Amino acid sequence: GHEFFSSTDQIAQLVEKKKDLLMSFSQYIDAEEKNVEAMKSVYLDLLLSYSNSVDPEEITRDPVAAYKLLRQLRNELIHIIKHIQPSFHQCNEYQDELELLEIPQLKDLDGAASGLIRLQEIYKLYPEDIMKEMLLSADEAFHVGLVAYNEDKFQHAFLWFWYSLDKLTEYSTTTEKELLLYVISSAYHFGSLPVAIYFNKQLLNLDPTDYEIRDQLNRLLRFQRKSNPDIFTLNKESRSYEKLCRGELDKRTSKRQRALSCRYSTGGGNPRLMYPPVKEEVEWDEPPIIRYHDIISDREIEILKNISRPLLSRSEVYQDGWDTASQDHVSQRVFLQDDPVATRVSQRIADATGLSMETAESLLVQNYGIGGRFEPHYDALETGVNDRIATFLIYMSDVEIGGATVFPDIGVATRPKKGSAVFWYNLHKNGELDLNTRHAGCPVLVGNKWVANKWIHEFGQEFKRPCSLSEWE
Ligand SMILES: O=C(O)CCC(=O)C(=O)O
Ligand SMILES: [Fe+2]
Structure with a gap:
């Protein structure tokens, strides 16, 4: 390593080094300033949405609204934490608060979606019935569909995917192709080939050159049976x-x-x-x-x-x-x-x-x-x-x-x-x-x-x- 006291030239070089460091320091301050500006605007946005919100007990009366709120809060909390985490070492006081802050996990969102599906089953509700007061976005409905799909509740999954398809916008994270694939698979699983085939044709229209999808359509057509089960009989078992x-x-x-x-x-x-x-x-x-x-x-x-x-x-x-x-x-x-x-x-x-x-x-x-x-x-x-x-x-x-x-x-x-x-x-x-x-x-x-x-x-x-x-x- 360097030994500074035994050579005067080393000391002279140190002056150069200080100049470089000052330069970096100034760049760092610029970057921090930009970061602070960004944080301020995020903060103001979040503050605004907070002061606009109504009584949470009033919101959680409606299970769909409660689900939406849980998702939204999870995203916002993650957003906040992402912004303040880098400054951890500077503000020790916040460290404890952050650790105490428990953020809803993905399994919370799945549990909430599962609750909605259970309500539909027991009270025989279509997505439209359960969303009387509050509508879900395409992404939210897609998630509920996925949870139903993973619980082998294919009729419910189908209805949510179908709804999601209808609500799709350019801002949605999920895509039409992905949704159609799930719609087809759900219909196939609850035994309605005509429905699966219908949507498979729609999928092929999106990209007629897609061989895999053409293959899948041909397979479904070969399977097609005469029977035409009623897809709208939800939860036949009535205990x-x-x-x-x-x-x-x-x-x-x-x-x-x-x-x-x-x-x-x-x-x-x-x-x-x-x-x-x-x-x-x-x-x-x-x-x-x-x-x-x-x-x-x-x-x-x-x-x-x-x-x-x-x-x-x-x-x-x-x-x-x-x-x-x-x-x-x-x-x-x-x-x-x-x-x-x-x-x-x-x-x-x-x-x-x-x-x-x-x-x-x-x-x-x-x-x-x-x-x-x-x-x-x-x-x-x-x-x-x-x-x-x-x-x-x-x-x-x-x-x-x-x-x-x-x-x-x-x-x-x-x-x-x-x-x-x-x-x-x-x-x-x-x-x-x-x-x-x-x-x-x-x-x-x-x-x-x-x-x-x-x-x-x-x-x-x-x-x-x-x-x-x-x-x-
Ligand atoms: O909430 C209810 O209506 C029943 C509660 C119950 O059965 C129990 O906690 O053991
Ligand atoms: Fe009990």
């Missing part, structure tokens, strides 16, 4: 769970329901219920499903939601020996421990049901996602000892469309009503699982769904709900 979610099949419209009652209860003279008494409504008789109206105030709900918000995490179900996030249960939840409002609510549940909360689980607050749902299940864990004897399910929001709690085996659907709760026993008096208590949370079509569960256990109820050896109770 009673899904029918109930759509509001079909609810047995309670019958005479049997009219015989059900509504009353004010003071819990057998419980002083805490004398004023105000709880409003009890029998939603179903066998097994009894009781609705308690005005069991929690709007203010209490706001408090519970606010403490839960930062703590929510993806619900997991026990599967193959692991707790895993599942497509069957798209929501986020948190058990609230040691919270004064939760404790007050717990006391009210004890008063209303006459059961002990000593062995109950902490209050579980849940918020559902896009197409959020909970597929049919039992709340009882079938542990044999100290199982979940009963469920107290509090509705912390109204849901405009969808989101009912349904009991497919008895044909009952209970609608969310803010401030009310439904209560039922999961176990017979002999401790056996009551098979009629299988239930599900329907996908939310429009609205935000918040619920809170209190799972009450067997221990401590011996004198409050006497056991019985009878098989019928």
Whole structure:
């Protein structure tokens, strides 16, 4: 290396070097200045779009708008980070903030698209029906189509690709050729050769010299069968769970329901219920499903939601020996421990049901996602000892469309009503699982769904709900 003190010429050269460096320095400043200008304009754009935006809770009522917002936010956040990352080393304070900032991942977008597809299946909706309030762009619809395609839901995929084709503009990232290829493949997969052939001809028109596409067309023509299946029969399988979610099949419209009652209860003279008494409504008789109206105030709900918000995490179900996030249960939840409002609510549940909360689980607050749902299940864990004897399910929001709690085996659907709760026993008096208590949370079509569960256990109820050896109770 250089040794500067032993030669004066080396010192002289250093002066030259300083001149070069100053030059580079000045160029660097120019570049930084340009960068700052660019950042300022990006910043102003983003700021403008932020101040223009409406209440996010209002947007997420509509699943399509929620999907769009999630995509847009992901892109914008990436954009911001790309701009400020190079300056990391200069501003240490931002480093922490950036690391804390969690950006939606691609799997979030896929999950959101999957939610839209599930809504379509259950509520029998075409893309146009589900986009009543908000339209998707060609690229957005293409992505939803791809997710459906990867889930082997080719009819839905077809409809989204077809829609996307219609919405294509010069600004779209996806191309007509790519879309047509997917349209053809989807039609082929759900068994409609005439449709596949029709679109293959259209594709060939784009470039009549494309041999691969001509080959594919010839192959399809050879395959062509006489049958002409109806491509518009969406989701033929109609499980009673899904029918109930759509509001079909609810047995309670019958005479049997009219015989059900509504009353004010003071819990057998419980002083805490004398004023105000709880409003009890029998939603179903066998097994009894009781609705308690005005069991929690709007203010209490706001408090519970606010403490839960930062703590929510993806619900997991026990599967193959692991707790895993599942497509069957798209929501986020948190058990609230040691919270004064939760404790007050717990006391009210004890008063209303006459059961002990000593062995109950902490209050579980849940918020559902896009197409959020909970597929049919039992709340009882079938542990044999100290199982979940009963469920107290509090509705912390109204849901405009969808989101009912349904009991497919008895044909009952209970609608969310803010401030009310439904209560039922999961176990017979002999401790056996009551098979009629299988239930599900329907996908939310429009609205935000918040619920809170209190799972009450067997221990401590011996004198409050006497056991019985009878098989019928
Ligand atoms: O959200 C609902 O309606 C049902 C929730 C549920 O069944 C549960 O959390 O166990
Ligand atoms: Fe449940």
